[in-house]
Amino acid sequence: MGICRGVRAVAESVPRLEVASLSRQFGGREVVSNASLKVHSGQVVCLLGPSGCGKSTLLRLIAGVDTPDSGQVSLQGVTVAAKGVCVPAEKRSVGLMFQDFALFPHLTVAENIAFGLVGRRMDRAARIDSLLEKIGLTEMRNQYPHELSGGEQQRVALARAVAPRPRVMLLDEPFSSIDDRLRDGIRDDTLGILREEGTAILLVTHEPAEAMRVADVIVLMRDGRIVQSGTPMELYHNPADRAAAEFFSDLNMIHGVVRNARIESVFGEFDAPGLVDGADVEIVIRPQHIKMDFDRAGRGPAPTRSDGVAARAEVVRSTYLGSTSLVEFKLYDHSARMRALIPAVFLPTQGSVFWLRLARDRCFLFPCTVQSRVSNPYISNAADTADAIEVQRI
Secondary structure, eight states: OHHHHHHHHHHHHSOSEEEEEEEEEETTEEEEEEEEEEEOTTOEEEEEOOTTSSHHHHHHHHHTSSOOSEEEEEETTEEEEETTEEOOGGGSOEEEEOSSOOOOTTSOHHHHHHTTOOSOHHHHHHHHHHHHHHTTOGGGTTOOGGGSOHHHHHHHHHHHHHTTOOSEEEEESTTTTSOHHHHHHHHHHHHHHHHHTTOEEEEEESOHHHHHHHOSEEEEEETTEEEEEEOHHHHHHSOSSHHHHHHHSOOEEEEEEEETTEEEETTEEEEOTTOOTTOEEEEEEOGGGEEEEEOTTTTOOOOEETTEEOEEEEEEEEEEOSSEEEEEEEETTSSOEEEEEEETTOOOOTTOEEEEEEOGGGOEEEEOOHHHHHHOSOBOSOOSOOOOOOOEEO
16 A cells, blocks of 8 residues: 555656746747746646747647747656657647637537547547536537537537546636636636646636636746746745736836945835945835825924835825725925825825835835836836846845
């Protein structure tokens, strides 16, 4: 019995899908560059990034629809793509789902699910019945795709893809065409079925909220490269760079210069240990990490607390968003503007004055770049150069 447990433990430690140093070029341009990732049984890994960053190309390489220039793809420890190795797509036991459900219009729901199933007729029928029950369409087994809603078509496409019991399921934004009101429920049901089947799931999306909601691991891509990977909490609270932080939320940025391992700012001093003296940096703050206090003392001196100096600011604009309010401020005696996301218990009026404080343990230091200054107006006096410095948490 001990030997059996040991064998099972080893088998479970082998990823269902492993991509190692995968690269692909088109016309001399590297679309996927040195990409590596792992997906285990029952795990949801999200490939997240803007359109054109290489997510779909990476999926095609894994599926066997395209061939990598270098690197390798392994399924359950067996190499299916590498130099001199190219297992055909139909023999990889990889399922695919895209935005277009691509159901066969001349086949019924049951016939669509049966497509690609092999084995005894009785076993195929049992598998179809089981999947129809899981997707809640047992009574629609004899209907045709045009008689179904978009959500029902998506469920049929899922059942058809899952029917042959693939080891890996590749999902290329399959929920993007579904009505917003139905998307969350259908997506959660879909991933629940795949998890029950023990399938390793690689989901492509360009929506951070979707990745944060469903992923066990997020793999963030930019310009064909994997910038960072980790749990949703790790990527949100420890972003690799400013662009990674900005992908998950709006940012406020204040420019500063390192002097004697410290940075002077309108919010007081920040420690900058190990950074080069004279380096231009950005203090990066998410809108939800700005705290507001009424300015009951008029134009008095800025209050100093354990969490730093407060900055006096005037409300320029405020927008009610339902559960939250977005408030835009102009800092006094400073060129920066800042946005705060606050609980919608009240909506500050234009012209009202507050003291703003920062959740300093949620701030970041990043190199100051010309691009960041141009793309985001919520930054103070900027420098035109950037020194390569290590990103550090304040």
